[in-house]
Amino acid sequence: MGSSSATTSSPTAARLPEGGPSILVGVAGGIAAYKAADVVGALRRRGARVTVLLSRNAARFVSPLALRTLSGRPVGEDLFDEPAEWGVGHVTLAKEADAFVVVAATADLIARLAAGEAGDFVTAAALVYHPKPLLLAPAMNTAMWRHPAVRANLRTLRARGARILDPASGLLACGDVGDGKLPDPAVIAGEAWALARPDARPGAGAELAGRRVLVTAGPTREALDPVRFLSNPSSGRMGYQVAAACRDLGAEVTLVSGPVELPDPPGVRVVRVVSAREMLEACRGPFTRAHALIACAAVSDWRPARPSGSKVKKTGRGASLRLEPNPDILFTLSRAKGRRVLVGFAAETDDLLANARAKLERKRLDLLVANPVDGGRGFGSEANEAWILAPGAEPRHFGPGPKSELAALLARDVADLLRRRG
Numbered sequence: 299m300g301s302s303s304a305t306t307s308s309p310t311a312a313r314l315p316e317g318g319p320s321i322l323v324g325v326a327g328g329i330a331a332y333k334a335a336d337v338v339g340a341l342r343r344r345g346a347r348v349t350v351l352l353s354r355n356a357a358r359f360v361s362p363l364a365l366r367t368l369s370g371r372p373v374g375e376d377l378f379d380e381p382a383e384w385g386v387g388h389v390t391l392a393k394e395a396d397a398f399v400v401v402a403a404t405a406d407l408i409a410r411l412a413a414g415e416a417g418d419f420v421t422a423a424a425l426v427y428h429p430k431p432l433l434l435a436p437a438m439n440t441a442m443w444r445h446p447a448v449r450a451n452l453r454t455l456r457a458r459g460a461r462i463l464d465p466a467s468g469l470l471a472c473g474d475v476g477d478g479k480l481p482d483p484a485v486i487a488g489e490a491w492a493l494a495r496p497d498a499r500p501g502a503g504a505e506l507a508g509r510r511v512l513v514t515a516g517p518t519r520e521a522l523d524p525v526r527f528l529s530n531p532s533s534g535r536m537g538y539q540v541a542a543a544c545r546d547l548g549a550e551v552t553l554v555s556g557p558v559e560l561p562d563p564p565g566v567r568v569v570r571v572v573s574a575r576e577m578l579e580a581c582r583g584p585f586t587r588a589h590a591l592i593a594c595a596a597v598s599d600w601r602p603a604r605p606s607g608s609k610v611k612k613t614g615r616g617a618s619l620r621l622e623p624n625p626d627i628l629f630t631l632s633r634a635k636g637r638r639v640l641v642g643f644a645a646e647t648d649d650l651l652a653n654a655r656a657k658l659e660r661k662r663l664d665l666l667v668a669n670p671v672d673g674g675r676g677f678g679s680e681a682n683e684a685w686i687l688a689p690g691a692e693p694r695h696f697g698p699g700p701k702s703e704l705a706a707l708l709a710r711d712v713a714d715l716l717r718r719r720g
């Protein structure tokens with residue numbers, strides 16, 4: 299198996315940063331509150347100092363002990379029984395915080411924030427935090443999300459400077475299907491991080507400021523006929539996280555994406571394509587201007603040789619399909635590499651490191667992220683385990699950890715390579 303061959307090569311561990319901004323995570327009493335734990339973990343791994351504040355009912359849905367353990371700090375539970383070391387905690391904390399994100403912002407909490415109430419830790423700290431912009435990650439039932447009272451409260455909060463993340467769509471805890479799902483915790487953490495580190499916004503002198511980065515993401519679809527295609531289960535999450543991580547370091551990012559169900563990352567130019575040939579064409583222009591290409595897309599290596607213009611009818615007999623090769627986008631672009639930094643991914647089921655090394659050379663890459671794809675790891679999953687290869691260096695091991703962390707690590711590696719290249 300790829301993973302067993304990899305573990306014999308004594309890879310060195312990839313390091314995550316330490317020290318960083320102070321971020322408040324307010325948690326409200328809704329079923330999605332437990333996902334605050336993922337947001338706290340992701341922010342800590344980025345190096346943030348995280349303090350969790352609970353609204354009155356949050357502890358019914360998520361364990362304060364878990365949040366205390368993950369954040370490594372006391373959790374604000376009862377406004378009238380603040381941890382002794384905090385003094386008048388909610389005031390000091392809110393004044394000093396670089397970002398304040400409310401995870402699982404329920405309809406009730408949104409109403410109380412809009413009304414300016416101060417009856418629990420989250421609302422009291424939010425008043426003191428003003429006029430710095432609150433970040434709200436809403437989660438509630440679809441009917442609640444669409445209710446005119448909730449819309450009006452959100453407008454009020456927006457007018458006061460709050461940033462409100464769009465909830466995701468899907469199956470809700472109540473069994474309904476629709477808008478109102480908590481956004482991906484990695485996205486929430488990324489947005490909170492970007493707010494806490496305004497110096498990491500584009501053009502502000504961060505590690506990738508002034509650099510243009512091209513990222514490919516998602517699967518491609520190769521049509522057999524108007525209703526059928528060849529593809530793979532890539533969710534696009536890795537590429538979207540990489541694009542957001544490069545943006546967070548100040549890069550101007552173009553993301554060429556195959557068909558995925560992810561929203562455009564804010565502050566990133568997104569070009570949506572369907573097939574491998576479309577992806578290659580969409581990459582050519584941005585590549586000529588790019589300082590770095592990070593190819594995360596799971597490109598279909600073949601396409602049907604003769605796709606049908608109309609739906610192919612069943613005949614009751616077997617059928618065979620003739621395929622022809624698609625262009626290798628990364629390989630094609632690598633021929634005009636110049637001084638660009640090129641990063642590839644390799645999803646391998648066997649001989650992980652040997653196959654990955656061959657790809658590193660063949661595609662003239664500066665970095666290659668090799669993922670074992672077996673036993674549920676890799677495609678479509680939230681977490682990732684990887685070995686990061688570079689020419690002439692020992693492979694570094696990452697994870698298993700969230701894709702957002704791997705993305706942040708790669709963005710910093712690309713920044714280092716570009717800096718050394720001048």
Ligand code: CTP
Nearest residue numbers: 593594595597599625626627628642643644645
């Ligand atoms: N890639 C690409 N265009 C393709 C195939 C792959 O740009 N047609 C890129 C992927 O985005 C990834 C890297 O090349 O960064 C490795 O892709 P992978 O499919 O794992 O490797 P292949 O080179 O296709 O080799 P093999 O099929 O032998 O595994």
